[in-house]
Amino acid sequence: MSVLVAFVAAVLVGCGTWLLLQRRLSRIIIGVGLLGHAGNMLLMVSGGRRGTAPLIGTGDPAGFSDPLPQALALTAIVITFGITLFLLALGFRSWQLTNDDVVEDDVEDRFIARQQRVDRDIADEILAEAAQAAEEDRR
Amino acid sequence: MLLFILLTHLAIGVAILGSGDRLGRRAFAVAALAPALTVGWAITQASGVIGSSSGGSGMSDGVPVSFSWMWVEQLGLQLDLRLDGFGLVMVSLVSGIGLMVCIYAMGYFSYPKPGTARLAGLMTLFAGAMLGVVLSDHLLALFVFWELTSITSYLLIGNDDRNPRARAAALQAILITGAGGLVMLVGLIIIGQSAGTYLISELLLNPPTDGVIAAGVICVLVGAFTKSAQAPFGSWLPGAMVAPTPISAYLHSATMVKAGVYLVARLAPILATTGQWRVLVLSVGAVTMVIGGLRAMRQYDLKLLLAYGTISQLGFLMLMFGTGEYKIAQAAVVLILAHGAFKAALFMVVGIVDHEVGTRDIRELHGFGSSWRPTVVVGILAAASMAGLPPLLGFVGKEKALDTYITYGDFTGSGVVLGVIVVGSMLTFAYSARFVLGLLGHFGVADKPNRSAEAHAPSAMFLGPAAVLTVLTVLLGLAPRLVDPLVAAATTALDPTASPSTVKLWAGFNAALGLSVLVIGVGLLLVWKRAPVARLQRRFSDAISWIPSAERGFLVALRSVTDGSKRLTAVVQSGSLPIYLLIIISVVAIAPLIPALSAWSDLPPLVDVPLHVPLAALVIAASLGASIVKRRISAALMLGAVGYAMAGFFIVQGAPDLALTQLVIETLATVLFVLVLRFLPTRWADRSPAVARPIRLTVSVAAAVSVFVLALVAAGSRDSVSEANISVEMIARSAPEAKGNNIVNVILVDFRGLDTLGEITVLVVSGVGAVALARAGRRRLMLGSDAADEVADYEWSEHEPVPSAAPVAGEMDQ
Known part of the structure; x- marks a missing residue:
């Protein structure tokens, strides 16, 4: 582990986040890829010592690199690939439907957010009731 | 009873x-x-x-x-x-x-x-x-x-x-x-x-x-x-x-x-x-x-x-x-x-x-x-x-x-x-x-x-x-x-x-x-x-x-709660994916910093292995490039470059299995990117509002800084507990118990076999999903242009009453 490697991981995260926050699905996919690399790199370098390949019979086991983070990172690489594959299929579908890959705002959510008070609130109901009662009381 | x-x-x-x-x-x-x-x-x-x-005569002797x-x-x-x-x-x-x-x-x-x-x-x-x-x-x-x-x-x-x-x-x-x-x-x-x-x-x-x-x-x-x-x-x-x-x-x-x-x-x-x-x-x-x-x-x-x-x-x-x-x-x-x-x-x-x-x-x-x-x-x-x-x-x-x-x-x-x-x-x-x-x-x-x-x-x-x-x-x-x-x-x-x-x-x-x-x-x-x-x-x-009477106070409180929740919903449920991600990432970036900074220890060495330097330069250049370029294919290729450089890192680390996997996967991914991206326009225009850029940049930098600090703090944390290191045990038992000499392989298929099963399941699910998405389009294209138009009409006119086709057919019969 060194400052340099930590810095590389940080740059990968920064670029990945930047791309993830974009509106284009293709950029988001690339961002996911970069974040995946960053994760693997952190896993590797924070996981354990560097050394020779952990293959029994090739040398002294004491000099082996840590095998467990490698196994985890291997899993992570494959899963990142699976996600990329699925997102690419989504991008393909998006192109089929809209000829583009922009991630639009959710129309339903926008509608809810901008919805004015369509229905009378129950509080209004009671308030009107109370006002009417007070009016009757005055008479 | x-x-x-x-x-x-x-x-x-x-x-x-x-x-x-x-x-x-x-x-x-x-x-x-x-x-x-x-x-x-x-x-x-x-x-x-x-x-x-009864009363008057003192204590009652009733039994509950x-x-x-x-x-x-x-x-x-x-x-x-x-x-x-x-x-x-x-x-x-x-x-x-x-x-x-x-x-x-x-x-x-x-x-x-x-x-x-x-x-x-x-x-x-x-x-x-x-x-x-x-x-x-x-x-x-x-x-x-x-x-x-x-x-x-x-x-x-x-x-x-x-x-x-x-x-x-x-x-x-x-x-x-x-x-x-x-x-x-x-x-x-x-x-x-x-x-x-x-x-x-x-x-x-x-x-x-x-x-x-x-x-x-x-x-x-x-x-x-x-x-x-x-x-x-x-x-x-x-x-x-x-x-x-x-x-x-x-x-x-x-x-x-x-x-x-x-x-x-x-x-x-x-x-x-x-x-x-x-x-x-x-x-x-x-x-x-x-x-x-x-x-x-x-x-x-x-x-x-x-x-x-x-x-x-x-x-x-x-x-x-x-x-x-x-x-x-x-x-x-x-x-x-x-x-x-x-x-x-x-x-x-x-x-x-x-x-x-x-x-x-x-x-x-x-x-x-x-x-x-x-x-x-x-x-x-x-x-x-x-x-x-x-x-x-x-x-x-x-x-x-x-x-x-x-x-x-x-x-x-x-x-x-x-x-x-x-x-x-x-x-x-x-x-x-x-x-x-x-x-x-x-x-x-x-x-x-x-x-x-x-x-x-x-x-x-x-x-x-x-x-x-x-x-x-x-x-x-x-x-x-x-x-x-x-x-x-x-x-x-x-x-x-x-x-x-x-x-x-x-x-x-x-x-x-x-x-x-x-x-x-x-x-x-x-x-x-x-x-x-x-x-x-x-x-x-x-x-x-x-x-103000208590009734009025209650009603005003009730109304302000309902109004407030509506406003809060409008803010937090804006429907914009970037905003959702922005909030999530900000939390993820800031929250771990507090414990991380309190556990700060000495800096690790600046550079570990000389070979890291060129690889690091390649990764940094390619990832920055992928973030900046306005051509889709270029960005995808740069992502590929990062992947290959990562394989280099793995070799230096002493992880040939990882390097091999990374190379295969990266090649496959790049091919897929090219297959899909060739449909899309080569370039994109940035339509985001001007205010979005600095916010995105700030959050990205914050996330990067957070990870940097975290990585330095966590550096070598596993080595410090080497006595109880599970890897030592895995190395020792790999050959006698699992009859395998490649320890990473043994871990994947034996010691952590269930983990790998989960991984395979994820791959299958995403593969099935991807195939379904790709084929959904193919069926549309095979329907012919009329049918496709009809489907498109249906999708766009959801909120308008669509006259039913059956009565029309009946009238024509008469």
């Missing part, structure tokens, strides 16, 4: 609800079975619970009936039911009046509407829950039943679900009592935890003295005040009067609203001298008693008059039970019985008037014919008991209350409270008289229709329950010794140290009698001068109208 009683209520209630509207008003006959059974059982238990000795069932032993949760003297008083109220109300409801709902049977079912469920409240010895079980009464009350008030007033009133009731219940739960837990027991019977023997109890006391009292409609939480009770009269008579005068009083009565002997108990209970009770009385005096609706009267009486009961003095509590036990009897009877009379005349407005009542005489007499007697006139049970209770307060009220402020009780009793007299005068037609307004003259008198069965209760009021007033053993047992149950005195109708010439005479005298004056009094009251209420 205790549990059986509760389960019977549940079974009967569910059965009635399950039968829908088929039973009609006969549902109340079925519902009456539950309280009838309870009353019968209570009578068989009474002699044992009350014991042989109890039942205990361990529910969750590990959590100490058990169902403890206990029927003692005070429980018996409450059971006689809940089930005795419940039985009367069920019979009365058969007359009231002579023309059942849809939903009438539901009322019977819910009422039975409520009765079961209410019995649970008064029979629970465990505070948490009491809380559960308490909330059940709130829920059933909500359903009963809002049973007429097409009526917006009913819905609003039901909501108001459950919001106030529910919120109070939650506060109470906190208080109960504080008390239970600091006392080490949740059993009321054990608390009574070992009163907790811990300092935090004071906070628990306040919380519990808030719950009791909301339930018993005390100021300033009483606004829901008048609203609840939209419920049918049998429901109001049962829940909102005789039983449920007494739950708060019940809890105060139970806890007062334990907690009265703790914290602010007395100050709180007595001041709230005093304010409630006076305000409720004043408001009752201004009502034209007989039912609302009774509702405000109930609030006032509940305040009175609080003033009595809240002292924690058993002598005063004994008077309160008499009062709680008297109130149950006369208030239920009064509500029934109002219900009869409403049912037969069609109005409850005293301005539209012009006096009844002679056939109504029994009803009017019942109403007058019950109201007289409310006013505290001899020789009725209400008088016995009030007389004893005044007497005990004068004799035993030796705590701070007891004189003031006594004054409040006297004033409140005068007001009670005044509104009782208003009720009677209204019933007799003295408030009838000439230009309002006279609907009372030709109204049919109620049938005997309709009036019967109210008459029975009134007979009881008279009988027990004339012969209080009949109720004396029960009252004595109840007092002893509340406070084991009590030695209750005898309840008498005539206690000789004493100060209390003088006060009673004063109350009646001033009360008569208030009635005689009622017109000027009403003017004065109106002027007074106009003068203080600038003070």
Whole structure:
């Protein structure tokens, strides 16, 4: 582990986040890829010592690199690939439907957010009731 | 048997609800079975619970009936039911009046509407829950039943679900009592935890003295005040009067609203001298008693008059039970019985008037014919008991209350409270008289229709329950010794140290009698001068109208909550993916920084291996490039470059398997990228608003910094625990146990085989999804252009009515 490697991981995260926050699905996919690399790199370098390949019979086991983070990172690489594959299929579908890959705002959510008070609130109901009662009381 | 009683209520209630509207008003006959059974059982238990000795001869030797069932032993949760003297008083109220109300409801709902049977079912469920409240010895079980009464009350008030007033009133009731219940739960837990027991019977023997109890006391009292409609939480009770009269008579005068009083009565002997108990209970009770009385005096609706009267009486009961003095509590036990009897009877009379005349407005009542005489007499007697006139049970209770307060009220402020009780009793007299005068037609307004003259008198069965209760009021007033053993047992149950005195109708010439005479005298004056009094009251209420009332406060709070939640939803649910991600990433970036910075240690070496430098340069350049370029293919290729550089890192690290996998996967991914991206436009234009760029940049940099710090802090954290390093064990066991020389392989397929299975599953799922998405498009393309247009039309015109194709075809055939 060194400052340099930590810095590389940080740059990968920064670029990945930047791309993830974009509106284009293709950029988001690339961002996911970069974040995946960053994760693997952190896993590797924070996981354990560097050394020779952990293959029994090739040398002294004491000099082996840590095998467990490698196994985890291997899993992570494959899963990142699976996600990329699925997102690419989504991008393909998006192109089929809209000829583009922009991630639009959710129309339903926008509608809810901008919805004015369509229905009378129950509080209004009671308030009107109370006002009417007070009016009757005055008479 | 205790549990059986509760389960019977549940079974009967569910059965009635399950039968829908088929039973009609006969549902109340079925519902009456539950309280009838309870009353019968209570009578068989009474002699044992009350014991042989009566009041005046000292301690009662009654033995409570109890039942205990361990529910969750590990959590100490058990169902403890206990029927003692005070429980018996409450059971006689809940089930005795419940039985009367069920019979009365058969007359009231002579023309059942849809939903009438539901009322019977819910009422039975409520009765079961209410019995649970008064029979629970465990505070948490009491809380559960308490909330059940709130829920059933909500359903009963809002049973007429097409009526917006009913819905609003039901909501108001459950919001106030529910919120109070939650506060109470906190208080109960504080008390239970600091006392080490949740059993009321054990608390009574070992009163907790811990300092935090004071906070628990306040919380519990808030719950009791909301339930018993005390100021300033009483606004829901008048609203609840939209419920049918049998429901109001049962829940909102005789039983449920007494739950708060019940809890105060139970806890007062334990907690009265703790914290602010007395100050709180007595001041709230005093304010409630006076305000409720004043408001009752201004009502034209007989039912609302009774509702405000109930609030006032509940305040009175609080003033009595809240002292924690058993002598005063004994008077309160008499009062709680008297109130149950006369208030239920009064509500029934109002219900009869409403049912037969069609109005409850005293301005539209012009006096009844002679056939109504029994009803009017019942109403007058019950109201007289409310006013505290001899020789009725209400008088016995009030007389004893005044007497005990004068004799035993030796705590701070007891004189003031006594004054409040006297004033409140005068007001009670005044509104009782208003009720009677209204019933007799003295408030009838000439230009309002006279609907009372030709109204049919109620049938005997309709009036019967109210008459029975009134007979009881008279009988027990004339012969209080009949109720004396029960009252004595109840007092002893509340406070084991009590030695209750005898309840008498005539206690000789004493100060209390003088006060009673004063109350009646001033009360008569208030009635005689009622017109000027009403003017004065109106002027007074106009003068203080600038003070926001509790109702208004509740409504404003309710509205600001709904408005606020709408605004909050609009902010947090904007529908924009970048904004959602922005919030998530900001949290993820900032949250770990705080513990990370506190664990800061020495910096690791600047550069580990020289070969890292060129690889790092490649990764940084390619990833920055991927973020900046405006061509899709270029960005994808740069991502590939990062991947290959990563493979280099893996080789340097000593991980050839990883490097190999990375190379294969990266190649495959790049091919896929090119396959998809060739469809999309080569470049993109940035359409985001200008403000988005700096925000995105800031968050990205923040995330990067956070990861940088985290990586440095976590550097080599695994090496520092090398003794327990699982990898050492894995290296050692790889060959002998798993017969594999490639340790990473062994870990993947053997030591962590399930992990790999999960990974394969993810791949399969995403592969199936990707294929489905790709093929979905292919099918569209094969449909031909017409069909595709049609599908597109359908998708775009969702909100417009699409004429059905079938009738058109039919017309063409013709």
